[in-house]
Amino acid sequence: MSKKSKRATRVLSVLMNTLVVCAGSLLLCLLPKCGYTFMQETDRALEIFSLITCILLFIIFIVEFIFMLTISSSKFHTVLPPLFLLIYLLISPDMNVIRLPGAGSTAALLLESAENLLFIGTELSLLSFFCYTYRPHGKRISLSPILIAGALCAATYSSLSLSRFRSAVHLSFVIFLAAYFLSIQLRSYLADTDDAIFIFSSAILFSVAGMHTVNVLYYTGFISGSNWATSSYIWFCLLCFATVYISFVLKADKIASRAEECCRQNERLKMKILTGQIKPHFIFNALNIVKSGYHRNPNEGDRSLELLSRYLREIISSADAEIIPFEQELNNINEYVNFVNSSQTHSFNIIYNIDMTDFSVPVFSVQTFVENAVKYSRVNEIDGGYIMISSYAVDGTIELKISDNGVGFDTSRIAKDAHGISNACKRFNILLGTEPTISSICGKGTEITIIIRKESADENNSS
Amino acid sequence: MRIIVVDDEINALHVFLNEIIEEQNIDYKFFRNNTAEICRYVAHNTVDAAFLDIKMPETNGIELAEKLIQILPSIKLVFMTGLSVTAAELTPYVRSRTLGFLYKPYSSDELVKYLSLIKEEKRVLTVKMFDTFDCFIGNKRVSFSSSKSKELFALLLSYNGRTLTMNDAISQLWPDGDAEKSKILYRDAVWRLRKVLNDIDIHCIEWGRGALSLDKGMIECDYWDYLITGKGSYHGEFCKSYDWSVMYLAELDSIRERGACMTAR
Numbered sequence A: 001m002s003k004k005s006k007r008a009t010r011v012l013s014v015l016m017n018t019l020v021v022c023a024g025s026l027l028l029c030l031l032p033k034c035g036y037t038f039m040q041e042t043d044r045a046l047e048i049f050s051l052i053t054c055i056l057l058f059i060i061f062i063v064e065f066i067f068m069l070t071i072s073s074s075k076f077h078t079v080l081p082p083l084f085l086l087i088y089l090l091i092s093p094d095m096n097v098i099r100l101p102g103a104g105s106t107a108a109l110l111l112e113s114a115e116n117l118l119f120i121g122t123e124l125s126l127l128s129f130f131c132y133t134y135r136p137h138g139k140r141i142s143l144s145p146i147l148i149a150g151a152l153c154a155a156t157y158s159s160l161s162l163s164r165f166r167s168a169v170h171l172s173f174v175i176f177l178a179a180y181f182l183s184i185q186l187r188s189y190l191a192d193t194d195d196a197i198f199i200f201s202s203a204i205l206f207s208v209a210g211m212h213t214v215n216v217l218y219y220t221g222f223i224s225g226s227n228w229a230t231s232s233y234i235w236f237c238l239l240c241f242a243t244v245y246i247s248f249v250l251k252a253d254k255i256a257s258r259a260e261e262c263c264r265q266n267e268r269l270k271m272k273i274l275t276g277q278i279k280p281h282f283i284f285n286a287l288n289i290v291k292s293g294y295h296r297n298p299n300e301g302d303r304s305l306e307l308l309s310r311y312l313r314e315i316i317s318s319a320d321a322e323i324i325p326f327e328q329e330l331n332n333i334n335e336y337v338n339f340v341n342s343s344q345t346h347s348f349n350i351i352y353n354i355d356m357t358d359f360s361v362p363v364f365s366v367q368t369f370v371e372n373a374v375k376y377s378r379v380n381e382i383d384g385g386y387i388m389i390s391s392y393a394v395d396g397t398i399e400l401k402i403s404d405n406g407v408g409f410d411t412s413r414i415a416k417d418a419h420g421i422s423n424a425c426k427r428f429n430i431l432l433g434t435e436p437t438i439s440s441i442c443g444k445g446t447e448i449t450i451i452i453r454k455e456s457a458d459e460n461n462s463s
Numbered sequence B: 001m002r003i004i005v006v007d008d009e010i011n012a013l014h015v016f017l018n019e020i021i022e023e024q025n026i027d028y029k030f031f032r033n034n035t036a037e038i039c040r041y042v043a044h045n046t047v048d049a050a051f052l053d054i055k056m057p058e059t060n061g062i063e064l065a066e067k068l069i070q071i072l073p074s075i076k077l078v079f080m081t082g083l084s085v086t087a088a089e090l091t092p093y094v095r096s097r098t099l100g101f102l103y104k105p106y107s108s109d110e111l112v113k114y115l116s117l118i119k120e121e122k123r124v125l126t127v128k129m130f131d132t133f134d135c136f137i138g139n140k141r142v143s144f145s146s147s148k149s150k151e152l153f154a155l156l157l158s159y160n161g162r163t164l165t166m167n168d169a170i171s172q173l174w175p176d177g178d179a180e181k182s183k184i185l186y187r188d189a190v191w192r193l194r195k196v197l198n199d200i201d202i203h204c205i206e207w208g209r210g211a212l213s214l215d216k217g218m219i220e221c222d223y224w225d226y227l228i229t230g231k232g233s234y235h236g237e238f239c240k241s242y243d244w245s246v247m248y249l250a251e252l253d254s255i256r257e258r259g260a261c262m263t264a265r
Helices: A003-041 A043-071 A075-091 A106-133 A144-159 A163-191 A196-219 A228-296 A298-318 A326-341 A365-376 A411-417 A419-432 A454-462 B010-020 B035-044 B061-071 B108-118 B147-158 B166-173 B179-199 B222-229 B243-264
Strands: A323-325 A350-354 A360-362 A387-394 A397-404 A437-441 A445-453 B002-006 B027-031 B049-053 B076-081 B098-103 B125-128 B134-137 B205-208 B211-214 B219-221
Touching (some): A144 A163, A228 A298, A228 A326, A323 A326, A326 A360, A326 A365, A326 B179, A350 B179, A360 A419, A365 A397, A365 A419, A411 A437, A419 A445, B002 B035, B027 B035, B035 B061, B061 B076, B076 B108, B098 B108, B125 B222, B147 B166, B147 B179, B219 B222, B222 B243
Parallel strands (some): B002 B049, B076 B098, B125 B219
Antiparallel strands (some): B205 B211
């Protein structure tokens, strides 16, 4: 999915969330009051209120579910909490979705165990979601204590028959959960004070835990039936949950844009390092050539020095650029070859088979290939030896070729030995999205082919 | 012609002196960075041009240039610099009087180019096609980076303004070669010719795809003059050593005979 449509879904999701939450809060403001008066008189009103709450709940969770699927990098972690919470709320006695069986019956017991297991599931999925997104001090928060406690709780639950014990076990699990979460929060607070989402997440966890407590109390017979207070409490939890999601989405958006920026900076830095690698070895080789020129005679030394300084000026003035017009690169190559030839007894025959020049290349990239050919191909010792640079248009692309008929080399050694070549290949990859192919046959020569897409060439020329 | 040279480094002045000492008809005065003295000198002497270093401890060459222009608006400027400063970095006021930049270390050719610009000599390419083919800027022979690019230029000049297509050029310069190989050699020659002409600032060719055409305005060619006036140093040899040149001999010989008849009569 492209960056733009991802952003659009995020914005849409936030908007939907906000709308639903606004509608919910409005209902929350209006309904409980009427509900309260109705509820005093008839169960019908309570049922209607519950039904509306349920429908809204459904809308919220379906929306969350669908959008989270499209947004988050980890679908599993993002989708589980709303899913769990949805089922949990559906079977929660507060919601009046299912008609409750009489207390003490098998059906009631089954429902109770289902509620408890779902509660554990909800809390665990919520925790895993937050732990996945939050890493105080760059470390992932361990979930194992919660897992162990949850398993213990479930195990003791099934073995206990007395409802009071069961509720005690559950309440202690809730307390443990709260304590553990508080400790995480404290750690993260110490690490990063600006973490609003963490505060919200704890709010949810505590509210869901609170809801569970209400449920446990209901099952164990301490309180009887739903009332407006528990319903409003669920609403409060819901609001918290939606808000957390909104803030998560917003934060994810911010993180994504920051990550993009980092990526770009990274690449720029990498480029600097890559181009930086080329220069020193060249400069020292060049100084050596100048020195040998002066040894032969001062005029020759002067000439190589002038060529070298022209060449260095080209380098320095184009050092800040990442890509340069191909023609300029050719000029640099020409300066380089002239300079090298000024010192050689057998000079290099270089053929400029240039049909296209209106495209750009990474600075010193083609030059690296030529330099390599000059150093290793030994074409200057071969009768009829040449290095050829070709550029021509082939079906909407530009084919750039650096070939020689020299001694060739073993291409499998490139990665280890030739920094220059792998470096130039990398830059072609990063800047133009193309991978040079190198083929070399020992004794027959080397050919490097680079296919440059026209649009990338145009893009770079216009920018 | 009087010029002043300003550079805070004595070595740089030495280099300049080395290059200029054999030039004739040039009065030169060297300064290190004493602004007041320079201004006084410019005010009291007719100075044609100033060669200025840009980065100097007391004053900046560009600021100095502004002062000099105020004193003597007709002064021409050449900046000598080790940096890669370009005309774009100058104020329009200074830029309008700037001939260009000498990047250190410069070659004597570059310095000579500026001296001829100061003298306001028209920049033309003098072409000698009789006997062997050669091109000159002033007295200096233009060196081509390959013999075929030189031959290509000769062919284009002998076309006398007509467009030279790639096929024509190949059939005359590489008559026996394999077609694909000849094309490669043609492109190589074109690119090299283009580079040479760009370097000497003679922009006389329109580089079409598969065809070259010539703008005759910047070129003085003995062959062209001979075709029009019938006067010139033609002694039966035209672009010696180029195979295709024999085709032109018949026409040239007929002009010579006509000229000989005229003088005989």
